[in-house]
Amino acid sequence: MIRCAIIAAVLLASCAGPKPEASAPLGLPPPRQSFSPELVALGRALFFDKRLSADDSISCATCHDPEHGFADGKKLSIGVNGLKGRRNAPTVLNAVYGRLQFWDGRAKDLEDQAGGPMANSLEMNQSHELSVKKLSADTALAAAVERAFGPGPIGIDKIRKALAAYESTLVSGNSPVDRYLFGGDKTALSPAAQRGLAIFDAPNKGRCSTCHAIQRGDALFSDGQFHNLGVGLDSDGEPKDPGRFEVTKRDADRGAFKTPILRNVARTAPYMHDGSLKTLKDVVDFYNGGGNSNSHLDDRIKPLNLNSGERDDLVAFLEALNGDIPKH
Numbered sequence: 001m002i003r004c005a006i007i008a009a010v011l012l013a014s015c016a017g018p019k020p021e022a023s024a025p026l027g028l029p030p031p032r033q034s035f036s037p038e039l040v041a042l043g044r045a046l047f048f049d050k051r052l053s054a055d056d057s058i059s060c061a062t063c064h065d066p067e068h069g070f071a072d073g074k075k076l077s078i079g080v081n082g083l084k085g086r087r088n089a090p091t092v093l094n095a096v097y098g099r100l101q102f103w104d105g106r107a108k109d110l111e112d113q114a115g116g117p118m119a120n121s122l123e124m125n126q127s128h129e130l131s132v133k134k135l136s137a138d139t140a141l142a143a144a145v146e147r148a149f150g151p152g153p154i155g156i157d158k159i160r161k162a163l164a165a166y167e168s169t170l171v172s173g174n175s176p177v178d179r180y181l182f183g184g185d186k187t188a189l190s191p192a193a194q195r196g197l198a199i200f201d202a203p204n205k206g207r208c209s210t211c212h213a214i215q216r217g218d219a220l221f222s223d224g225q226f227h228n229l230g231v232g233l234d235s236d237g238e239p240k241d242p243g244r245f246e247v248t249k250r251d252a253d254r255g256a257f258k259t260p261i262l263r264n265v266a267r268t269a270p271y272m273h274d275g276s277l278k279t280l281k282d283v284v285d286f287y288n289g290g291g292n293s294n295s296h297l298d299d300r301i302k303p304l305n306l307n308s309g310e311r312d313d314l315v316a317f318l319e320a321l322n323g324d325i326p327k328h
Contacts, residue, residue, distance in 0.1 A: 025173030025324060027182050027219045029097065035165040039148040043166025044328070045141070046159060051134045053124035054080050060117070060163065063089040066328045069267030070170060075275030079123040086122065086241065088275035091268045093325075094261050096168040099224040103257045103273045106247045110164035115156060128156040135159070172264055173219075175323035182216055189320055196317025199310055206314055208287075210300055211259045221262035221321065228255040229301055230292025232274040237294050241273065254296045266319040280315045 024030050047060045063077045064070045070092040077085040087103050107113035117123040136154045145154050179188035199206040212221040226244040234240045239255025257273045271277040290303035
């Protein structure tokens with residue numbers, strides 16, 4: 001069945017990836033790079049291939065499920081043998097635009113990120129060498145690799161490049177917010193969502209755009225930076241998860257995590273790096289209360305004092321950030 005899926009993916013590849021002349025969905029920047037249909041098709045096949053895990057039970061798509069906005073809908077992701085991961089799985093949608101990858105920014109790009117979960121003992125728990133060995137035994141996959149890269153053996157670099165190429169096509173824009181802000185359609189947002197937009201952007205109200213910036217043609221609703229919000233504190237009131245500190249070793253980065261892209265946020269509950277907030281209402285209420293105090297709390301996190309109607313309007317705006325889901 002896997003071999004048939006690989007062949008089918010290659011045959012359907014003619015429209016799989018962005019071409020140089022392709023334009024991005026409304027509200028998003030143009031594609032940074034184009035990839036051959038053969039490479040994108042190979043990456044798609046690998047994205048859904050469970051042989052990249054130690055017991056052939058999970059694939060990249062297990063934690064980045066198209067039916068859950070390319071996240072998984074779980075508080076913490078589940079790896080091989082039912083092992084629970086450390087963090088909530090972020091969506092892959094629009095990840096190509098991210099400055100750094102993972103909650104703590106330890107990967108510089110999608111290609112760098114792609115190899116991590118395979119070897120992670122709490123995720124796919126399989127060495128890169130074994131992944132290459134298992135895939136090399138499949139003649140159909142070997143042929144797909146040759147179509148994408150030319151003659152030569154399968155290697156982990158090729159696997160990572162192909163996965164990154166496919167993930168780079170998973171872009172989602174053209175949301176009601178995009179149509180309202182950038183497309184000139186003043187009927188695209190409900191009155192509640194319009195009020196929510198004003199709250200979101202107002203420096204004396206929601207102040208959300210301080211970190212989730214709105215910028216025409218590059219509206220990712222993220223500053224790509226790392227902030228401590230006071231999520232996931234221990235009994236001493238300090239972060240359980242060191243976050244960005246693990247990468248930089250800077251004390252100021254303790255408990256700091258990457259600002260997520262808010263596009264399709266209504267599809268990717270639960271929220272925060274530990275999945276501790278179940279709904280968008282919970283998220284808005286958390287920010288409204290000024291996060292949780294700790295010695296590394298970002299100084300931009302302060303109580304908002306929004307009333308219940310304003311909080312509801314803010315949720316309505318966030319729900320209007322759902323865009324078109326690309327074919328997968």
